[in-house]
Amino acid sequence: MKKIEIKLNQDALAPILDHIKPLAGEIRDDLVVEPQLHSDMDADLRRFWKQDLREKLGSDSDALMNLFGRRFFEEGVIEINPDNADAVLRASAAIRLLLRQRSLKHFPDESLESGNVAHNEMSLEEQRSYASYLFLASIQEVVIDHMDIILGNA
Amino acid sequence: MNQLNTGTTVRPEKSTDTVTQPGRGWKVVVHNDPVNLMSYVVMVFQRVFGYDKEKARRHMLEVHEQNRSVLWTGEREVAENYVHTLQQWQLTATLERNEED
Numbered sequence: 001m002k003k004i005e006i007k008l009n010q011d012a013l014a015p016i017l018d019h020i021k022p023l024a025g026e027i028r029d030d031l032v033v034e035p036q037l038h039s040d041m042d043a044d045l046r047r048f049w050k051q052d053l054r055e056k057l058g059s060d061s062d063a064l065m066n067l068f069g070r071r072f073f074e075e076g077v078i079e080i081n082p083d084n085a086d087a088v089l090r091a092s093a094a095i096r097l098l099l100r101q102r103s104l105k106h107f108p109d110e111s112l113e114s115g116n117v118a119h120n121e122m123s124l125e126e127q128r129s130y131a132s133y134l135f136l137a138s139i140q141e142v143v144i145d146h147m148d149i150i151l152g153n154a
Numbered sequence: 155m156n157q158l159n160t161g162t163t164v165r166p167e168k169s170t171d172t173v174t175q176p177g178r179g180w181k182v183v184v185h186n187d188p189v190n191l192m193s194y195v196v197m198v199f200q201r202v203f204g205y206d207k208e209k210a211r212r213h214m215l216e217v218h219e220q221n222r223s224v225l226w227t228g229e230r231e232v233a234e235n236y237v238h239t240l241q242q243w244q245l246t247a248t249l250e251r252n253e254e255d
Contacts, residue, residue: 032244033241033244033246035241036246036248037249038248038249038250049238052238053238053241053242056242057242086201089194089197089243090242090243090244093189093190093194093243093244094244096189096190097187097189097190097244100188100189109156109188112156112188113156113188137156137191140191140193140194141191141193144191144193144194144197145193147197
């Protein structure tokens with residue numbers, strides 16, 4: 001199976017994982033973004049639609065957190081392969097959206113995008129949220145950059 | 155849509171060409187959000203619609219600059235499937251009736 005391995009610093013990542021873990025638990029149970037459904041969609045389809053999104057997000061969340069298992073704690077390595085790549089990308093997107101909605105909602109988009117955020121003006125909660133926000137974006141970028149290798153197209 | 159530190163301003167070079175199934179009246183629309191990475195959105199458009207990178211990028215830039223882009227038009231059932239898939243990818247996607255029909 002094609003895969004990429006990413007080596008991470010466990011000590012540096014520990015507070016970020018502590019911050020992400022409960023959020024990953026939250027997205028197992030509920031959607032981050034309420035889907036905008038067409039007004040003439042019937043009630044059964046609405047219910048099925050949302051339930052399916054919830055189940056998908058739950059399994060995506062599991063895939064993301066499963067990266068940080070025994071191998072990560074022993075060697076600092078996470079493995080992205082064809083079986084988990086899409087789920088890791090989606091779960092990362094969901095948690096980033098949740099972080100933005102909650103702890104980072106007071107910061108302008110431009111500041112978050114440019115990284116031009118005054119850390120000393122952030123609370124500890126905001127600092128950890130922003131570090132988590134950037135960490136998940138970095139994971140996404142690495143996975144996207146190597147998607148051809150992961151999927152065996154390279 | 156989030157550019158994350160590149161500091162580069164990018165604009166669509168030309169308008170996007172949406173794949174249209176003839177005579178069918180539903181649009182798949184993607185709306186801008188301030189969080190998802192540009193590279194992520196391009197990849198999702200490629201994966202979901204099978205677009206090449208250049209076309210996916212043009213749609214992404216249209217979303218970024220104009221706050222929305224019509225990705226596909228055609229039969230309702232197919233359009234619903236696309237919207238559902240895009241929502242699984244955490245994009246803000248809606249189904250709209252094509253008023254041109």
